[in-house]
Amino acid sequence: VLMIGLLSLSIGFIIGMPTIVIGALRNDTSPIGMTETAASWFGSVVYVMQPLGSGVSAFLQDVLGRKTCLMAVNIPNLVAWIIIYYATKTVHLFIAQVIMGIAMGFLEAPILSYMGEITQPRLRGMLTSFSGVFYNIGLMMLNSMSTVMDWRTVVLFSMIGPVVAFIGMAFVPDSPAWLVSKRRVRDAEKAYQWLRGWVGPEDVKHELADMVNYVNKTQEVKLVNTVEYTAVPTKESSEATKPTTRWQLLMEPGTRKAFRLVFLYFIVMACTSLWGMRPFFIEILESIGSPVRPHVVLAICGTLQMVGAVVGGVAMKFVGKRRLTFLSLGLSIICCLGLGVYLSFRPDLPWIPVVFFCLSYFAGPLGIIVIPWILIMELFPLRTRGMAGGICGACAHGLFFLTTKTYYNLVSLVDISGTCYFYGAVGVLGFLYLYWDLPETEGVSLEEIEKKFGERRNTKQDRS
16 A cells, blocks of 8 residues: 555646646746646646556556556656756656656556455555545645745655655565456465465465455456365356457446446546646636735645545545545535635635635545545456556546646636636536435445446445
8 A cells, every 4th residue: 555655646746746837937938938828738738648548558457467567657757757857948848748647647547456456345445545645645745845945856856756666566466356367376365465464375265265256257267266276267158158359348337337427426526626727726826816825825735635635534434435425525516616706706805715725625635536536446347447447547637638728718718706616516416416326335345346336226225
């Protein structure tokens, strides 16, 4: 979890970096300065490139393994940070953003698959949410450093993350589920022993047997486990009718249901968390007359974002993902609509929008920013988890690109207050949809989730 946390911390640095750079270079007249158009592209290009990385990792992680992909992605990340540090023209910054976008897309699907497959059901929600905690720690660190350092020095410190993550990942095992799917049952046994605290083979015997049986049900070629867990391929006529192409697998009812739910959840999250406004946060605070220096407010928001992620991670085990979703989404809707009302009438109370922004930064990671990523690793069947996770990541970042790139257009069309009203309206509609369709998955094994989600009919029991 710590090693995955370091990778998530790197994502936090990547997402937060445009805010720092745009705040420093917006209207700068030097060759590295940015106009409004350049700033809107710079804040969003990382999301439009991300699907390319997701598409590649969706297939490579099933071939090379989760661990190999998680190690390899640190190399282009480091290269991108070096390019930013030595940048002398705007084009250099955009080249680095393109590399970071591809690398971030390549990283997310293996993280989701790996965390979902190595954690126990009773701890999965809490532990996987802590990857979100590290992501927010990365944002907090970046924002805090920006208050006392210039942007190039911040970039220099950001290079440490990929180096440490690469070295750390070299010492952890690959996913037991992936190893079993490749008929490497003995390696999976060793991986379980390491992951469960360097225990003996007897301590992981039942968990390994369950995993072998689970993989058996999702593959055409079966693995029969003996007492020694020796993998023996067999063929069964009952499996002959199962889909064999990637497209057929993705079109299975359980996969399509999961994709619809996760995709709509991401739409709601992208709007109500004010995602599209975040790269321009410093500029927005300056335009509304913040009573506190914008960089200080940004640091406070980063801290609250990290606190929200920690509270959400701990609370998830006790209240479940459904209740946490509605609490987080409800607070986010209040922030959107509250900002809309304030910006419509502009009373002489400059602390009000600052409070709403701070509450929004806390409310997002409390649930709606983190939970859809966890659902990717829980709702999709094992045989499509890698592919579907990459596709969902690509769609998510496509939405992030769309909300960020269209922010200035929305403001020009309906003013900043109308933009906030629009985001709030999407949140209200999303609240109604998720109340009807979002299942509770906390504390449920991946095999049970796959079975129940593929069969469920939106009953009260499923939603409780």
